Amino acid sequence: MLEMTQGEPGGARTKRHKLVLPAIAGSARQARQWVCSLSLRGTPHDLESVQLLVSELVTNSVRHSGLSPDDEFELHVQIEPGRVRVEVADCGTGFDQRGRVQPSLDGGFGLFFVQEMSSRWGLDCDERTRVWFELDFGGHTAVPGENSGSTLNAPPAAV
Numbered sequence: 030m031l032e033m034t035q036g037e038p039g040g041a042r043t044k045r046h047k048l049v050l051p052a053i054a055g056s057a058r059q060a061r062q063w064v065c066s067l068s069l070r071g072t073p074h075d076l077e078s079v080q081l082l083v084s085e086l087v088t089n090s091v092r093h094s095g096l097s098p099d100d101e102f103e104l105h106v107q108i109e110p111g112r113v114r115v116e117v118a119d120c121g122t123g124f125d126q127r128g129r130v131q132p133s134l135d136g137g138f139g140l141f142f143v144q145e146m147s148s149r150w151g152l153d154c155d156e157r158t159r160v161w162f163e164l165d166f167g168g169h170t171a172v173p174g175e176n177s178g179s180t181l182n183a184p185p186a187a188v
Contacts (some may be wrong), residue, residue, distance in 0.1 A: 033093040050087070052096035052119070057087045060104050067106060069113055071166035078146050079113055079164055085139035086160050087119040094121025094158065112148075116161035 044058050050056040050064050061080045066114070069085055088103050102119035140160075147162035 042110050044108045046108070048104040048106075049101050050104060051098060052069055052091050052094065052102055052151045053098050054088075056090060056091055056102075057084045060087045061083065063104070063182045064106060064115075067108065069108060069166075071113075075164065075166045082143050082146060082162055082164070083115055085114065086162070089101075089139050089160065090117050090121065094119045098120055111167050112165050114161060114163045116159050118157045118159045120156075121158050132174060134182065 044067075045068055050059060060083050064080060064083050065076075069079060073078075075132040087102075087104065090096070094102065095121060096102065100120065102117060105114075105116040105118065107114040107116075107183075137179065143162050146164075148165040150160075150162040153161075
């Protein structure tokens with residue numbers, strides 16, 4: 030596990046954090062614990078939402094990317110006043126997600142939770158697969174449907 034933290038030049042209030050994790054089931058727990066250590070500022074509901082969505086993205090990477098337990102993936106967290114952006118990047122095969130996510134009886138709730146609970150989310154597939162979400166703090170409540178479709182394949186923030 031490798032952790033890096035970087036502040037913005039000139040003392041700006043954006044903080045970028047990176048954690049490299051093995052593609053194993055225990056990584057979701059490690060990721061949740063690490064995110065808790067970053068001292069995010071928000072309501073308890075905001076912080077619980079971040080933990081849940083981090084767990085879902087990490088679990089999806091471990092289960093669906095095709096990585097072996099010897100492979101690693103990256104978890105990026107960018108913290109700004111009133112907002113957090115989380116991105117999971119792996120070398121998996123990627124997937125195509127268009128429109129709204131619909132869970133089935135067999136599963137598929139991870140991205141559904143991300144879609145419904147985040148302020149914005151998206152998927153970028155090029156040399157790496159990057160699934161990300163942003164959550165606005167300070168009373169923002171995501172309206173079902175407001176964050177689907179239009180932000181998919183949006184350019185990623187520099188993390």
